[in-house]
Amino acid sequence: MLRVALTGPESTGKTTLSRLLAEHYGTAWAPEYARAYLTGRPPGYTLPDLEDIARGQLQAEEQAVAAAQRLGRPLVFCDTDLLVIKIWAEHSFGYCPDWILRRMEQQQYALILLLNVDLPWEADPLREHPRQRGHFYALYQRELRDQLSNFAEICGPPAHRFEQACFHVDELLGRQPRPDEAAG
Template identity: 70%
Template structure:
């Protein structure tokens, strides 16, 4: 099972793009669990480090469930709206450190491709978004982290349509390199 994660600062289109890619490739999609968690508990931006740990656990469980669903339907790829690197960056920014178990999980959980989304889309206000003025700062942090970890990542930018095209090109190449058929030739039965 190939795993493709999307990462990057707030308001860069991760959710919209990951949904579109899952639709295009007829496979499972892992939404960002943080949004569900914060909205359900009506926490807004008043989260704690303990909340971030619960969000990390929920994200991992959702990812595992999506992988299982994709495997049952014999899909070769699953898309993750986010991954634990986001939790690490937010924990360190907001609380000065990240829990060790999250750092260990980041080391053990790998992605075949990570799409780092650029900040060249306009900021869209949202009650759960915090730092419109720090998007470049966070982008540089994510890029540095991915580079240091020797992650297979690509920087994606431009209009939404261009982001879709860039992503599909890279994912088709990833699928081919692992002996899978690209989306245009893949089966289309529902998950």
């Protein structure tokens, strides 16, 4: 099973793009568990909350993998990953629990799509850092480079992001894109 994770700072279109990609490729996707976990709770979160969110995200991925297998698809999309939890934990609490770091080393994604912050910020009660997105984007870039991850940076307006993502996913699947589909 090829797992494709979408990662990056808040309000970069991860949920929308992961859902569109899953629809386009006729497969399953794992939604961002943090949103379901935090919705309806008082503002703020603790380190144990982040650990619960990490466990929930891993479970959502496994459920998506099982759904993709039932569909006979070789591919699944993950709306966020443990890197998001690591960056949240380090920013908010100064460190990330060791078990999350170990699990990150074990978690294998065939491709990671890092979404740029060049979309307008969309306010949301669960979002926290509208003015720090560039800072967080640089953290994601550094982490993915340090991990030697197979990642592609996705930018531009939504339609262009979708085209870029499809280009990279098709490449992963060994498909030859048509000349008019080449990502720019």
